[in-house]
Amino acid sequence: MEQHMYHNTFIHFSAEEHPLPRSKSAPSLSMPSCGEELVKLKAETHLSNFLERVAQNFRWTARPPPRVPGSFAHPEACSRPCVHYRFGNCTKGSSCEFCHLEHPRPKMKLDKMQRQCYDKLNEPQVLSLLLPYLKHRADQQAIGADIAPIIELIEGRLQEASPLQQLGWRKAELLDRSLRRMNTSRLMELLVGHPKVDTNLADQLSLVFGRARSVIQMRSSVQELLG
Numbered sequence: 723m724e725q726h727m728y729h730n731t732f733i734h735f736s737a738e739e740h741p742l743p744r745s746k747s748a749p750s751l752s753m754p755s756c757g758e759e760l761v762k763l764k765a766e767t768h769l770s771n772f773l774e775r776v777a778q779n780f781r782w783t784a785r786p787p788p789r790v791p792g793s794f795a796h797p798e799a800c801s802r803p804c805v806h807y808r809f810g811n812c813t814k815g816s817s818c819e820f821c822h823l824e825h826p827r828p829k830m831k832l833d834k835m836q837r838q839c840y841d842k843l844n845e846p847q848v849l850s851l852l853l854p855y856l857k858h859r860a861d862q863q864a865i866g867a868d869i870a871p872i873i874e875l876i877e878g879r880l881q882e883a884s885p886l887q888q889l890g891w892r893k894a895e896l897l898d899r900s901l902r903r904m905n906t907s908r909l910m911e912l913l914v915g916h917p918k919v920d921t922n923l924a925d926q927l928s929l930v931f932g933r934a935r936s937v938i939q940m941r942s943s944v945q946e947l948l949g
């Protein structure tokens with residue numbers, strides 16, 4: 723069930739990177755159903771086809787690379803780059819959930835020491851650690867309004883949490899080296915993939931982020947067309 727939910731969302735993380743079992747606490751907030759996920763996936767395919775048609779109508783001379791769902795909201799909020807596409811053998815075609823567009827910087831990830839430090843945090847620490855980075859990226863990339871529901875969810879959750887155990891400055895500094903280079907997608911991936919972050923909260927955040935991505939994509943396509 724959990725695997726399935728994640729398969730259909732934008733955020734993918736491999737099992738090896740997150741070997742710990744996810745906590746199953748707190749009863750459900752309003753859980754998105756699998757049906758809703760399916761509708762979302764269909765909507766993405768529609769959007770993808772629509773953009774293709776619009777591109778054809780405008781007769782771009784140099785055709786841009788086909789937009790796959792994974793490339794939506796590139797470069798700030800798209801999925802991880804598709805490794806198969808890079809080597810010319812992506813078999814998913816126009817339905818690939820990984821990004822097919824160029825990423826100038828290799829995927830930023832935590833190194834071993836950072837990962838060990840990060841995995842030991844509890845949920846409120848994870849949320850309060852990542853929140854300022856998400857806000858900063860949103861400001862910098864002018865996607866504040868799109869990301870607002872995510873910020874709201876995180877802040878609401880933090881308000882319910884028992885008094886926060888502050889993260890030592892050494893740990894914060896260690897993690898900062900990588901976190902400040904990450905785009906919104908990478909930050910969200912870290913957040914929802916943390917073993918202590920409640921599964922229902924993670925699912926909700928993934929769903930809301932998926933919606934934000936569609937809106938960001940739609941807006942940037944329109945801007946592209948208007949020149």
Ligand SMILES: [Zn+2]
Nearest residue numbers: 796797800821
């Ligand atoms: Zn991308």
Ligand SMILES: [Zn+2]
Nearest residue numbers: 804807812818
């Ligand atoms: Zn691909």
